[in-house]
Amino acid sequence: MTHRSVEVPVVARVEGEGALHVRIDDGQITRLELEIYEPPRFFESFLRGRHFSEVADIVPRICGICPVAYQMTAIHGLEHLFEVEVPERTYELRRILYCAEWLESHMLHVHLLAAPDFLGFDSAIEMAQKGFKPQVERGLRLKRVGNDLMAAIGGREIHPVSPMVGGFSRAATAKELRAFEGRLEDALAEILDVADFVAALEIPEFPRDAELVSMVNQTDYPMNDGDMGSTRGRTWTADTYEEVTEEIHVAHSTALHSVFADTRSPYFVGPLARYNLNEATVTPVARDAAARAGLATLPNLDPFASMGARVAETALSIEEALRLIRDYTPPDPPYVAVTPRAGSAAWTTEAPRGTLYHRYDVDDDGTILEAKIVPPTSQNLRHMERDLREYLPGVLDRSDEELTHAAEMVVRNYDPCISCATHFLRLDIERG
Amino acid sequence: MTKPRVAVFKMASCDGCQLQLLDAEEALLDLAGAIEIVNFAEATSHVEPGPYDVTLVEGSVSTAEQIEQVKAIRAESTFLITIGACATSGGIQALRNGTDLAEHVRYVYPTPAYVEALASSQPIAEIVPVDLELTGCPVDRGQLLAALAWLLQGSVPRPPTTPVCIECKRRGYVCVVVAKGEPCLGPVTRTGCGAICPAMGRGCYGCFGPSQPPNTDALAKRFIELGMSPTRVADTFRFITGYAPAFREAAERLERAEAIT
Numbered sequence: 001m002t003h004r005s006v007e008v009p010v011v012a013r014v015e016g017e018g019a020l021h022v023r024i025d026d027g028q029i030t031r032l033e034l035e036i037y038e039p040p041r042f043f044e045s046f047l048r049g050r051h052f053s054e055v056a057d058i059v060p061r062i063c064g065i066c067p068v069a070y071q072m073t074a075i076h077g078l079e080h081l082f083e084v085e086v087p088e089r090t091y092e093l094r095r096i097l098y099c100a101e102w103l104e105s106h107m108l109h110v111h112l113l114a115a116p117d118f119l120g121f122d123s124a125i126e127m128a129q130k131g132f133k134p135q136v137e138r139g140l141r142l143k144r145v146g147n148d149l150m151a152a153i154g155g156r157e158i159h160p161v162s163p164m165v166g167g168f169s170r171a172a173t174a175k176e177l178r179a180f181e182g183r184l185e186d187a188l189a190e191i192l193d194v195a196d197f198v199a200a201l202e203i204p205e206f207p208r209d210a211e212l213v214s215m216v217n218q219t220d221y222p223m224n225d226g227d228m229g230s231t232r233g234r235t236w237t238a239d240t241y242e243e244v245t246e247e248i249h250v251a252h253s254t255a256l257h258s259v260f261a262d263t264r265s266p267y268f269v270g271p272l273a274r275y276n277l278n279e280a281t282v283t284p285v286a287r288d289a290a291a292r293a294g295l296a297t298l299p300n301l302d303p304f305a306s307m308g309a310r311v312a313e314t315a316l317s318i319e320e321a322l323r324l325i326r327d328y329t330p331p332d333p334p335y336v337a338v339t340p341r342a343g344s345a346a347w348t349t350e351a352p353r354g355t356l357y358h359r360y361d362v363d364d365d366g367t368i369l370e371a372k373i374v375p376p377t378s379q380n381l382r383h384m385e386r387d388l389r390e391y392l393p394g395v396l397d398r399s400d401e402e403l404t405h406a407a408e409m410v411v412r413n414y415d416p417c418i419s420c421a422t423h424f425l426r427l428d429i430e431r432g
Numbered sequence: 433m434t435k436p437r438v439a440v441f442k443m444a445s446c447d448g449c450q451l452q453l454l455d456a457e458e459a460l461l462d463l464a465g466a467i468e469i470v471n472f473a474e475a476t477s478h479v480e481p482g483p484y485d486v487t488l489v490e491g492s493v494s495t496a497e498q499i500e501q502v503k504a505i506r507a508e509s510t511f512l513i514t515i516g517a518c519a520t521s522g523g524i525q526a527l528r529n530g531t532d533l534a535e536h537v538r539y540v541y542p543t544p545a546y547v548e549a550l551a552s553s554q555p556i557a558e559i560v561p562v563d564l565e566l567t568g569c570p571v572d573r574g575q576l577l578a579a580l581a582w583l584l585q586g587s588v589p590r591p592p593t594t595p596v597c598i599e600c601k602r603r604g605y606v607c608v609v610v611a612k613g614e615p616c617l618g619p620v621t622r623t624g625c626g627a628i629c630p631a632m633g634r635g636c637y638g639c640f641g642p643s644q645p646p647n648t649d650a651l652a653k654r655f656i657e658l659g660m661s662p663t664r665v666a667d668t669f670r671f672i673t674g675y676a677p678a679f680r681e682a683a684e685r686l687e688r689a690e691a692i693t
Contacts (some may be wrong), residue, residue, distance in 0.1 A: 039444040039494040040549050045536040046601040050667065059635055061493055061524045061672070064448020064570060111453060114473065121475030125464045133461075140458060155628035156572045157455065158448040160641075162632040170636035256542070334633070408477075417447075 004400075011316035014318050018416070022392065029253055029392060031137075033409070034103075034385055047371040052078055052165060052340055059161045059358075062375070063254065063417055065108070068101040068150065069351030071163045072224055073358040077347030078165045081362065084338050089331035090167045091224070092324050097153045097163070098223040098349075099317035099324075101145030103187075104157065105352035106310040109155050109415045110198065111139030114307060123402055137199055138190055142314070145183050149321065167335030177325045184322045188285055191315045195292040198311050203294075204409070205303050208390055210277070210301050210383065212273035213263065215350050220280040221316055222274065224349050229277050231299060234260075238268050238346040243356050247374065257382035258374065266382035269354030270414060271309035276300065280409070289338035303387055303413040310415075340366030353415045377416045384414050436485040436584065436669070439471035441505055443491030443628035444525055444553060448570040449516035450474055450490050459577055466584055482508030486583055491573075492518040492525060492553040499559055500549075506560035511583060514556045515576060517569035517673050521641055524569075526553040526675035534612040538539055553675070566591060569639040569672045572624045578649050595619055595643035596636050608635050615655045637652035641673040662690040 004024045023031035043062055050058065054198040055074045059065030072094060079086060112124040115135075121127045128136040153172045154160020162168045216235075228244070236244040247256040248264070259266050259323030262342035275282070275290065276299050282290070291297070293308030346359040360427045361370035387410050395406045440450055453460060454475060470480040487509035493502055505510055517523050528536050529552040532625055537544040556562055575591055582589040596618035600607065608614045608630050616635030618627070622643040629636045642648075649668065655665045665685040669679040 039498065039629040040537070040538040040540065040547055041444055041523075041553075042528055042540055043525075046525075046527040048539075051664065054667070054671070057672070060523060061446050061448075061569065064446040064451045067448070108454065116477075122478035125461065125469065125476065126478070128461055130465070137458070143455075155632045156570075156625070158451060161629050161634065164634075169629075169634075170632040205643075272687070284669075423666070 014046070020388075020404075022232070022388075022393070022403075022407065025394060026155065027396060028398075029389060031389055032385060032392075033190075034381070034388070044371040044373055044374055047360075047368050049366050050340065052360070052366040053338075055360065056164050057161075057200070059373070062373070064158050065105055065417055066101060066353065066356075067159050068163070069153070069349055069357075071160065072098060073347050073349045073351075073356050074360070075163060075165050075282045076224055077204075077358050077360060079338070079362075080347060081343050081345035082338055082340055083163070084166055084336060086167055086329050086336055089329060089335075090171075091369075093153065093168060093171060093331060094163070094224055095325050096321050096328070098160075100146045100149035100153070101322040102352050103314055103321070103338070104143050104150065105146075105415075106314045107139050107143035107146065107201055110194065110307060110310055111136060111143070113415070114287060115139075115201070116256075117405070117412065142187050142190060142194070145180070146317070147401065148407060149177075149180055149181075152180070164335060166338040167331060167333075169335065171332070171334035173330055174328050177275055177328050179407065180324065180325060183323070184394045187215050188315065188318045188322065191289055191311065191318060192284065192292065194314070195289040195311045198293045198307050200392055201307075203307060204406075205302060206391055206410075207299075207302050208387070210303075211260075211267045212275050212276055212301060213269050214273040214355055215348055216277050217281065219281065221278050221283070221320070226348075226350075228348065228355070231273070231276055231301065231313050238312065238348045240356065240428070241346060241374070242346065242359070242372070243377070245374075247378070256378060258379040259382060266301070266386055267379065268414075269376050269379050269382045270306060271313050271354075272300070272303065272306045273354065274350060275309040275312060280393040282312070283316045283319040285319055286312045289315040291337075292420035299340050303410070306413045306415070330404035340364065353377065353417055354380060377414070380414045380416065384411055387413075426429050433467040435466065437480075437483070438467045438580075439482070439484040439487045439505075439509070440469070440474070441471070441489045441501075442474070443489065443502070443519065443556070444494035445516065445518040445523060447474065447490070448577075449519075449568075450488070450527075451574040452515075452570055456573055456577060461622045463577070463580065467580070484509045485515065486511045486580070487517050488513050488576075489519050490515050492522045493556060493559055494525065494550055494553050495548055496550065497548075498657070502556055502559045511563045511658075512556075513564045513566060513579065514559030514562050515566045515571040517567060517639060517641065518553075519556050520565045520567045520676075521673045522553040522557050522675035524672050524674075527670065529553060529563070529675055546583055553652070564589065567622065567639075567641040568624055568671070572626075591622075591624060593644040594623050596621050596623050596625070596627050596630070599623040600630050602690065603627060603631070605630045609654070609658075610634065613637055613658055615658060615660060615665075617651070617668065617689055619643075619651050620648050624626075638673050638679065639669055642678035643675045646678045646682075648678060649685065652682060652686055661688045666690070 020032040059070040109113040150157040215222035216229035217226035290312035357374040618636040666683040
């Protein structure tokens with residue numbers, strides 16, 4: 001019997017830390033472990049007893065890459081429970097902020113995390129040093145527009161300080177936001193070049209079946225609002241999230257994986273899911289970018305098409321931000337009064353890397369009694385392993401180095417944010 | 433001259449501080465010309481073993497394994513910089529310190545036996561000597577890049593320890609305590625962020641940790657006069673950098689006072 005082990009001690013260019021162990025006996029994968037050694041931080045536990053007004057400052061600390069997603073999910077959920085009516089302008093400013101986060105996160109992924117894979121480099125720094133400086137600089141320039149817009153609205157781009165239950169502690173002025181018009185217009189022109197750049201990369205194909213899940217919204221491409229849907233026709237809402245999906249405990253694993261409660265099957269959240277499920281509300285340049293980057297026809301369930309979906313959503317974020325900024329008038333006053341009431345606050349929003357679910361049970365004076373947070377990466381984890389099991393057998397004849405690279409590419413399709421995934425630890429799965 | 437070898441490591445944290453390096457964008461490419469990044473998992477697959485001339489560590493020490501990891505990193509590093517609230521004061525996850533770890537584990541994980549974590553989330557300097565601490569949640573990008581630039585010139589940077597209040601006065605921001613009657617930790621929190629919370633019309637919540645010297649008791653008294661309960665005031669100190677000694681002790685004094693009355 002021939003035995004071969006492939007160890008990837010640190011999965012590079014992902015957010016947070018994880019490792020992968022694969023064991024191959026007689027040409028078959030007999031063991032595959034995606035080990036997550038990110039230590040537990042116990043957010044849900046220490047949220048208990050805190051005042052609701054502190055939640056928007058606590059939860060962004062789960063993830064430095066998508067802090068706005070955490071803030072928005074908590075804020076919308078609590079406002080829904082407290083029956084707070086915020087003006088339309090507040091919603092618009094929140095959408096601009098969310099667009100800015102998608103823009104920076106997607107451009108970070110495409111240029112700094114994923115592109116080096118397809119060009120044979122270790123990093124974007126090496127890419128820049130070896131002939132791709134204009135492309136890397138373009139990516140960083142686009143990303144900077146998102147970062148700067150987040151800072152203009154939130155005070156800083158990592159862990160913004162102005163979002164709060166009821167609105168914003170300060171609303172950006174029209175002048176401050178209109179200053180971004182020119183840069184956003186330039187970015188919109190450049191995003192099509194990024195789409196062509198992505199189209200020219202040698203990206204593998206992996207046309208396997210899968211059930212993709214995201215929020216759906218008939219009027220606006222979903223960020224802060226929408227019900228849930230899947231590519232196999234399931235529909236549900238935030239209020240039933242914990243009935244429809246379930247976090248299960250796998251044998252020999254301390255990890256919690258999300259599956260559908262009825263079929264126990266895994267699902268896949270993220271930009272590709274959103275794009276497939278919300279084609280009707282895709283903006284014109286985004287549609288063009290998608291077509292150029294390999295997403296001309298839907299459905300497209302190939303996880304490697306996620307790159308194209310990220311580029312399309314970047315275009316969409318720019319178009320949406322531009323549209324909203326051109327008509328922008330600040331909400332006045334920037335926040336409305338909030339009176340807490342007892343009950344359960346459940347909400348979903350679309351973080352750059354997929355659906356994020358929060359629930360807070362609150363007492364009469366606004367103290368958090370229970371908290372539940374299901375980040376996109378822990379929802380994708382089981383599906384990530386399934387993809388590895390299906391994809392790696394086709395490349396087993398390659399060297400360990402190439403096999404490692406292939407495995408990392410499959411993982412990176414999900415743009416996993418291991419820091420976010422408060423719910424998983426060491427993974428140790430064995431299936432016969 | 434050989435370029436300084438720089439490594440970036442992460443313990444328990446959100447990635448936000450090392451993201452400040454990736455967010456430096458153009459400066460990152462310039463920096464890459466002046467230094468050699470030999471270990472930075474979030475940015476590159478290229479990994480070289482130590483020793484390192486300058487090492488940046490984000491995150492708190494949260495597991496037994498990390499104690500050993502931090503010791504090994506220290507042994508390999510000439511100049512060790514800890515970056516951010518987690519690395520310098522245990523981070524928000526230090527809210528578990530002094531409470532029942534088993535209860536937190538039970539609440540979040542269904543099979544507590546598998547979960548390995550220390551009872552306390554600790555700053556790196558509680559385990560090994562640290563050459564420079566850059567506080568903040570996240571660390572300020574300007575301070576971080578300036579620190580690297582100083583080191584490249586052979587100097588050791590000294591970030592300010594004056595309070596956010598001074599920053600507000602310099603910038604002409606309206607005081608949120610005086611004008612709005614809102615609690616603000618600006619008088620006892622060190623500057624570095626640019627006083628962004630008062631700029632955004634709200635109170636500071638202490639991301640950069642205690643200033644020197646922090647008169648926390650006087651501020652606590654003021655918050656109570658504003659109508660907050662001592663328990664809520666204690667919570668205000670016990671937050672992002674709540675395990676920093678000055679804030680921890682302020683919270684403990686408030687709770688003792690509450691227990692007496």
